[in-house]
Amino acid sequence: MLDSIKDFQVFKSIYETLSLTESSEVFNTSPATMSKKLAAIEREVGEQLFYRSTRSISPTQYGHDLYSQTLNFLEKYHELFDEEQLSSIPKGNLRITISASLYRGMFVEIINEFINKYPQITLDLNLSDQVVDIVDKGFDIALRVSDLPDSNLMCVRLADSTRVVCASKEYIKLHGKPVKPSDLKDHNCLILNNERVWKFKKDKKKVPVVVKGNIKTNYGDLVVDYLKRDQGIAYVAKWHITSELKNRSVVPLLTSYEPETNPSIFIVFPYVKKVPARTRIFIDFLKEKFKI
Known part of the structure; x- marks a missing residue:
């Protein structure tokens, strides 16, 4: 049986035009190439599809039968793949x-x-x-x-959303730098999505710590705003503070610890x-x- 959509389309074009020349123009190729393609299709199906003379071609009975099957197949194909998918320009x-x-x-x-x-x-x-x-x-x-x-x-998973504990340089000057997770209990923590337990790990050991703070929100940008305004320590995705990490206005903390999990x-x-x-x-x- 034909093994590509183009085979079906070539056969259909030849059947409907009864002309290798006209069909070659449809597919932007030569009549000689189209003749070779038709011969290859006939070898595939194991049957002669057209009678040929020097001046004309006409379908055999098997060609008539295959044309009906071809129309049914192409109709189903178009149902599965809409016009946009068959187009070279997605829209x-x-x-x-x-x-x-x-x-x-x-x-x-x-x-x-x-x-x-x-x-x-x-x-x-x-x-x-x-x-x-x-x-x-x-x-x-x-x-x-x-x-x-x-x-x-x-x-489809694209990437890890790696998180980092961080604070502004000014906040650290005013309040000091935590060196272990339990030190966070003595700091104002900016709480995102009501996450009051920040979870870390070190040497495969889980290290959870309950945090508190005077700002909590479900909006990540708000946490970053108050982080940059020296209001507390945040536990946010690195992508959220890319520019702040680059210009070093925000400093990573507890770098010897890892998040227990990353979304x-x-x-x-x-x-x-x-x-x-x-x-x-x-x-x-x-x-x-x-x-x-």
């Missing part, structure tokens, strides 16, 4: 939800590159620190920091029978950027 609207913090910290430049590379794809970006039901709200993709995404959704950054998308080309291309683009 359409892609709805993405991502936290504002993660977007600013890791994805501004990456998404800008994607927009420049695929201008026919329109991005609808929803910046929200709330976990959105992407199926109910009609999103194509969510970018999330999580330990384990919803098992009812498809996911990961995931691409999350709904289960569907066919993933639209624009979604697949975006996922592949991110995988390339993160080298996975």
Whole structure:
């Protein structure tokens, strides 16, 4: 049986035009090449498909039968792969939800590159620190920091979201530097997502510590704002404070300890029978950027 979509399309074109010359123009090739392709297709199916003379070609009975099968196959193929996927230029609207913090910290430049590379794809970006039901709200993709995404959704892991304990230089001048996790009890800690137990490990031993502070929030950017304003010690993802670490306005603390666990950054998308080309291309683009 024919083993490629192009074989079916070539056969269909020859059957409908009854001309190797016209079919060669459709596929931007020569009549001689088209004749060789037809001979290869006949070898594949093990039957003669057309009678040939110097001036004309006409289908054999097997050719008539194969044409009916070809129409059915191509119809089903087009049902599975929409017109956009068959096009060389991906297009359409892609709805993405991502936290504002993660977007600013890791994805501004990456998404800008994607927009420049695929201008026919329109991005609808929803910046929200709330976990959105992407199926109910009609999103194509969510970018999330999580330990384990919803098992009812498809996911691709992009990278670790490594966390670091840190404080501003001015805060350390005023309050001193903790040298072990238990020292955090004597400091004002900026609490994110009601996480009152900060968990570390050293030499495979778990080291949890209960922290307290006068600021707690579910908004990561707010923690970073107060961190930079010398209000306390934070336990945040490195991507959240990349520029502050580079210019050394913020200093890593407890560097001989590791986070007990690190969440990961995931691409999350709904289960569907066919993933639209624009979604697949975006996922592949991110995988390339993160080298996975």
